[in-house]
Amino acid sequence: MTSMSDLVLKIKGLGKSFAGVKALDGVDLEVGRGEFVCLVGPDGAGKTTLIRLICGLEQADRGEIEYFGRQQKKLGSKERVRLGYLSQYFSLYEDLTVEENLDFFSRLYGQARNQELVERLLEFTRMTPFRQRQAGKLSGGMKQKLALACTLVHQPDLLLLDEPTTGVDPVSRRDFWQILFNLQLQGKAILMSTPYLDEAERASRVALIHQGRLLAFETPDNLKKQFAGRVFELITSDPQSWYKRLKSQAVFLDLQLFGDRLHLVVRPEVQVSEIAEFLINQGVKVEHLEEVPPGLENVFIFLINKSGGQN
Amino acid sequence: MGTVRIKPVIQKELLHIRRDPLSLVLLLVLPVFILVLYGYALNFDVKHLSLAVVDLDNSQSSRELVARLTSGEYFDLKYRPEKVSDLDELFDHEKIKIALVLPENFGRDLVSGRGPAVQILLDGTNPTPAQTGLGYLSNILMQYSTNLNLELLNRFGLNKITMPFAVRTRVWYNPELKSSKFLVPGLMAFVLMVIIVLATSLTIVREIEKKTMDQLLLSPLTPAELVVGKIIPYLGLSLIGAVVVLLAGWLLFGVAVKGNYLLLLLVVVIFLFCGLSQGLLISTVASSQLVAFLLSGISTLLPTFILSGFVFPIRNMPPVIQGISGIIPARYFLVCLRAIILKGVGLKAFYREMIFMTAYGLVITFLSLAKLKKSFFR
Numbered sequence: 001m002t003s004m005s006d007l008v009l010k011i012k013g014l015g016k017s018f019a020g021v022k023a024l025d026g027v028d029l030e031v032g033r034g035e036f037v038c039l040v041g042p043d044g045a046g047k048t049t050l051i052r053l054i055c056g057l058e059q060a061d062r063g064e065i066e067y068f069g070r071q072q073k074k075l076g077s078k079e080r081v082r083l084g085y086l087s088q089y090f091s092l093y094e095d096l097t098v099e100e101n102l103d104f105f106s107r108l109y110g111q112a113r114n115q116e117l118v119e120r121l122l123e124f125t126r127m128t129p130f131r132q133r134q135a136g137k138l139s140g141g142m143k144q145k146l147a148l149a150c151t152l153v154h155q156p157d158l159l160l161l162d163e164p165t166t167g168v169d170p171v172s173r174r175d176f177w178q179i180l181f182n183l184q185l186q187g188k189a190i191l192m193s194t195p196y197l198d199e200a201e202r203a204s205r206v207a208l209i210h211q212g213r214l215l216a217f218e219t220p221d222n223l224k225k226q227f228a229g230r231v232f233e234l235i236t237s238d239p240q241s242w243y244k245r246l247k248s249q250a251v252f253l254d255l256q257l258f259g260d261r262l263h264l265v266v267r268p269e270v271q272v273s274e275i276a277e278f279l280i281n282q283g284v285k286v287e288h289l290e291e292v293p294p295g296l297e298n299v300f301i302f303l304i305n306k307s308g309g310q311n
Numbered sequence: 312m313g314t315v316r317i318k319p320v321i322q323k324e325l326l327h328i329r330r331d332p333l334s335l336v337l338l339l340v341l342p343v344f345i346l347v348l349y350g351y352a353l354n355f356d357v358k359h360l361s362l363a364v365v366d367l368d369n370s371q372s373s374r375e376l377v378a379r380l381t382s383g384e385y386f387d388l389k390y391r392p393e394k395v396s397d398l399d400e401l402f403d404h405e406k407i408k409i410a411l412v413l414p415e416n417f418g419r420d421l422v423s424g425r426g427p428a429v430q431i432l433l434d435g436t437n438p439t440p441a442q443t444g445l446g447y448l449s450n451i452l453m454q455y456s457t458n459l460n461l462e463l464l465n466r467f468g469l470n471k472i473t474m475p476f477a478v479r480t481r482v483w484y485n486p487e488l489k490s491s492k493f494l495v496p497g498l499m500a501f502v503l504m505v506i507i508v509l510a511t512s513l514t515i516v517r518e519i520e521k522k523t524m525d526q527l528l529l530s531p532l533t534p535a536e537l538v539v540g541k542i543i544p545y546l547g548l549s550l551i552g553a554v555v556v557l558l559a560g561w562l563l564f565g566v567a568v569k570g571n572y573l574l575l576l577l578v579v580v581i582f583l584f585c586g587l588s589q590g591l592l593i594s595t596v597a598s599s600q601l602v603a604f605l606l607s608g609i610s611t612l613l614p615t616f617i618l619s620g621f622v623f624p625i626r627n628m629p630p631v632i633q634g635i636s637g638i639i640p641a642r643y644f645l646v647c648l649r650a651i652i653l654k655g656v657g658l659k660a661f662y663r664e665m666i667f668m669t670a671y672g673l674v675i676t677f678l679s680l681a682k683l684k685k686s687f688f689r
Binding site for chain 1: 318322327521531532
């Protein structure tokens with residue numbers, strides 16, 4: 001789907017263990033220019049490890065990473081400066097002001113004090129009014145925007161963002177996304193991990209990682225097409241105990257619990273009346289039953305359950 | 312190593328220091344505080360010893376002798392008990408440190424040339440003041456006794472009689488034998504070492520703890536640039552701290568610099584470099600700021616206090632301990648410092664010590680660089 005020259009990142013068979021525990025187990029992935037790839041998966045799936053390996057902050061046990069179409073054993077300094085990394089933790093100087101942080105990082109990248117660039121980034125991230133504020137005194141969303149601005153000072157071609165929107169309020173999150181889309185339009189490649197699937201819906205491609213393995217790597221639409229089944233939403237009293245009791249029934253390809261409701265996944269040919277009948281025979285007090293379009297969440301839980309993992 | 316990236320690191324460090332007033336206090340105020348505390352508390356001068364005299368004679372001669380004892384500032388005549396047995400209680404309750412017993416008929420025996428004996432009793436629990444006090448007291452008594460002899464001979468018309476030879480003592484470098492002159496340079500070494508190692512030991516481990524290190528690792532910054540950028544601001548600040556300590560030593564304890572100021576500056580800079588490199592090494596090894604804090608305390612407090620020759624002479628230590636003291640930079644710094652401040656001698660007397668300190672600083676810096684490079688692995 002992308003030509004070789006446009007390939008920004010290509011990963012083959014990447015593996016990494018920590019103290020004998022496999023964090024990543026043979027992951028293949030590629031990101032093209034102007035592409036926005038979302039990395040999703042449960043906690044501990046290996047998302048952070050993958051990103052840190054790409055940044056060169058950890059070294060892989062096996063596998064290869066190709067940066068910008070050039071294969072090399074180690075991340076070279078020429079390639080490194082084309083990466084922008086935003087860690088899961090706030091990794092700026094809290095006692096320095098917004099402007100001082102930006103200034104410091106831009107000068108680390110050899111740019112002599114570049115006031116114009118700093119101004120532009122402040123403007124771009126809508127941080128100009130807070131330029132004199134110490135980074136530690138910013139709100140969570142603003143901290144992330146500042147961190148993003150700091151990773152942009154050297155104009156990287158590939159952005160590696162590790163859960164940048166976790167713990168950020170919805171308004172700032174939308175802001176953040178707007179900034180990312182603008183970057184994508186500028187042709188930057190973005191690889192971002194997120195626990196929010198509504199974010200993944202907007203990505204060019206979605207990579208699902210589970211227990212260190214890549215379960216799927218597709219566009220959101222293709223992923224949903226792969227999903228062979230219909231989803232019915234059931235509202236009933238005590239969904240938890242019904243979840244346990246109905247789980248083993250062969251009628252259901254999959255059963256998913258979403259808070260106070262159950263999602264019943266069935267084969268495409270199954271009709272709603274059949275389900276209703278079955279449920280009533282089982283003794284379920286059906287309050288509401290309706291077919292819903294499959295969301296990424298359905299797809300992922302389906303895929304994860306299919307792969308044999310718990311979660 | 313590009314100098315371009317050292318400057319932003321220095322400026323960033325200065326901002327950290329400015330925003331954290333505690334580190335400024337640590338570097339500039341605490342040294343003087345410790346200097347004052349130790350400078351007054353650590354005092355080996357023996358003066359105003361409490362003295363009791365049991366004068367069983369109470370003659371003109373005995374009173375004259377007692378007057379002679381108390382004319383100086385060494386002894387304070389506190390008690391004059393009537394019986395020797397009364398002294399027990401005075402010693403037991405630490406009311407006196409030293410006592411003199413003059414026997415009955417002291418004066419008469421003196422005149423008749425029968426050579427009466429006087430008794431000195433002293434509290435030996437703390438040997439140093441006991442010995443010094445004994446020395447002072449015997450000296451005064453001997454002098455008195457000799458003078459009496461001469462007087463006697465003079466009376467018989469033998470006024471040309473003098474002693475076979477005279478002793479003229481001259482104490483060099485510290486004529487009043489004040490212990491503060493000896494201790495203050497050592498105290499400077501101690502204070503500077505502790506403070507500097509402490510301040511620098513936190514710098515790199517803080518970057519790791521606050522996760523800012525990742526961003527530095529991804530930037531083109533090299534380990535050497537990071538280390539130099541972190542050393543320079545602390546070197547500048549601790550140099551100011553050193554000047555403040557020197558000033559305080561001069562104003563409070565009268566320890567003036569006799570030697571060359573430039574030489575002193577050079578020695579101080581080299582020593583600070585040792586301390587900074589030690590702090591940096593700790594910072595690269597420690598897993599958290601707390602560990603760094605403890606490590607710097609352990610590696611500076613005791614060694615510079617005990618093994619540097621600050622208080623206890625190194626040559627009296629067993630060979631193994633002497634060997635260990637050989638790798639304590641403060642030991643060499645002290646030799647230089649005492650030489651410049653107290654003696655005013657030149658480079659020739661301590662160039663070896665300077666070479667050692669420089670080597671120490673370089674080796675330790677190299678080690679921390681090697682350790683840092685490992686974590687940079689790129």
